[in-house]
Amino acid sequence: MIEAHFCTALRIVITDWKSQLTVDEMAQQLSDPVTFGRALLPALDQELAKLGCTRSHIVGLAWQTPCLHLRSVFDPQGIPDTPLDFRPVPDSEGTLIARATAIVCLAALDADTVSYGSENGGDLFVNLVVIPGEGRVSEKSQSKMNGHTDAVTFPMRGYRDPEDPRIAPSPDFVCLAALRNPNAVPTTVMQLEAILSQLDAQHIHELQKPQYILQSQLTFRDGMEEILGQELLVDDAQLLFQMQNGFWIRYSHSSTKAADAGESPAKQAMLALTEACLNCAIPVALAPGDIAIVNNRIALHGRTKVGEEFGGQSRWMLRTYGLDTSDLDEFQRHPDSTFMLFP
Structure with a gap:
């Protein structure tokens, strides 16, 4: 019921806004997402209270479950044809309402909506679409994606990159807002707790080593x-981190390898992790x-697989x-931006 109450409150607040x-005017307000998100929290709190719910309930759920699936939380009507590239996101009532809902949703989870200057020009929102043409980017936009966390080379929150302290942490949450999905292509989510239950103690030990x-x-x-x-390469990375309330993970199937060549314990642990992700x-x-809010920790x-259809619907x-x-320092942000993080 917490997810349903959250959806109801978000719809009311964004509709009123x-x-x-x-x-x-909507686009102008969204240009400062941190201020915008925080400004709507009092109204969200009021609507949640009417339903017998609080933001603390929602935050607790977001850190216990791998993905919040918020159903019919915004109205995607009035959107143009599907774009042909990551950027820009076209301004229309439907896309702006989707973005506003996502920003307030993340603010309710005590998270600012952020981007990284090194990805897609630092745009706050990007289009996940099939990109026509040839080359790796186009092929990847059409294909399936295996288990990964986003911004995998960036440090965990609470840690620093050992060689460059300017590098900001990877995100706590990845937010996906669906505008069109005619073939019901699913996002796949893999809960870390379930993954670890399939690994033995030695694998878990190896994944915590900087190797x-x-x-x-x-x-x-x-x-x-x-x-x-x-x-940016991290050549002494650990993949699994023991935190106060359990483990956090950083991993990308396509961007991670063991430092030691051959059939080392490190490689065996990574292969076991990959297999568990599939399972x-x-x-x-x-x-x-x-909207899906995936916990990136x-x-x-x-x-x-998405398929080859692009543009249109x-x-x-x-x-x-x-x-x-x-806990961010100012040098971990890009100057003159309220949301863009370094690098």
Whole structure:
């Protein structure tokens, strides 16, 4: 019932917010997502109270479950044809309402809506669509994605990159807002607790050692080279972190390898992790108007094959990130932006 109450409260708050605004005025308010999200929290609290719910209930659920699936939480009507690239997200009433709902949703989880300057030019929201043409980006936009956490080379919140303290943490949450999904292509979610239940104690021990190499994920590589002068590699990474309330994970099937060559215990542990991810994948088919909030610490996510259809009425998701930024230093942000983090 907590998810249902959250959806009801979000719909009421966003409907009231947009009722007196033009599209241009909506876009202007969303240009400062941190201020916008926090400004609507009192109204959200009031609506939740009417339902016998609080934000603390929602935050607790978001840190216990791998994915919040918020059904029919916004109205995606009045959107243009599906774009052909990651950016820009076109301004229309439907896309703006989706973005506003996502921002307030993340604010309710004590997370600011953020981006990274090294990914897609630092745009706060990007289109997850099939990109026509040839090359790796186009192929990847059509294919399935195996289990991963986003921004895998960035440190966990509470940690620092040992070579560059400017690098901000990876996000706590990955937010997906569905505008179109005609073939009901599911996002796949893998709960870390379920994954670890399939690993033996030695595998879990190995995954906590700094003996893995992490490579920047594809959407970050060009931006890393532009900002840092080189691709960001972490060559002494651990994948599993013992936290106060359990484990957190950083891992990408396509961007992680063991530092030692051969059939080392580190590699065996990673292979066991990969197999467990496949066994634990839960499909979450987002309908237009749904939002999924995937916990990027206690879950991995992917998707099944999308297909080749592009533009028109083809699949279209908006993606953004949420992060508790209370411990960030100013040098971990890009100047002149309330939401863009370094690099």
